[in-house]
Amino acid sequence: MPPDHRRQVRQEHAKPLLSDLQVFLETSLPNIPGRSDLAMAIRYAITQLKKLVVYLSDGRLEIDNKAAERSMKNLAVGKKNWLFAGSDRGGERAATIYP
Structure with a gap:
C-alpha cells in the first residue's frame, strides 16, 4: 500500500x-x-x-524488521560456511560469488 x-x-x-x-x-x-x-x-x-x-x-515505517533480518541471514549462514573454504584461494573464490 x-x-x-x-x-x-x-x-x-x-x-x-x-x-x-x-x-x-x-x-x-x-x-x-x-x-x-x-x-x-x-x-x-x-x-x-x-x-x-x-x-x-509515518506510513513508510514497517511494524517489524523482517526484511532487514532476511538480508542479514545470508551473511550469518555464510559465516559458518566460509570457515570451510579449504584454502585462501578457495575463500577468495567463495567471496566473489556470495552477495
Whole structure:
C-alpha cells in the first residue's frame, strides 16, 4: 500500500488499540509489586509505546524488521560456511560469488 494509505489505516485501526493498551498498562502498574518482573516489563512496555507511536504517524515505517533480518541471514549462514573454504584461494573464490 502507499504510505498515505498505510498511515490512514493505522490511524483508524492501530491507534485505538495502542491507546487501550497504554491505558491498561498504566492502570495495571499500581496494582503490581514495584520490584516484580511483571512491573519491570510493564514499565519497559510503557517506555517503548512512546517510540511505537511514530509507527502510527509515518506510513513508510514497517511494524517489524523482517526484511532487514532476511538480508542479514545470508551473511550469518555464510559465516559458518566460509570457515570451510579449504584454502585462501578457495575463500577468495567463495567471496566473489556470495552477495
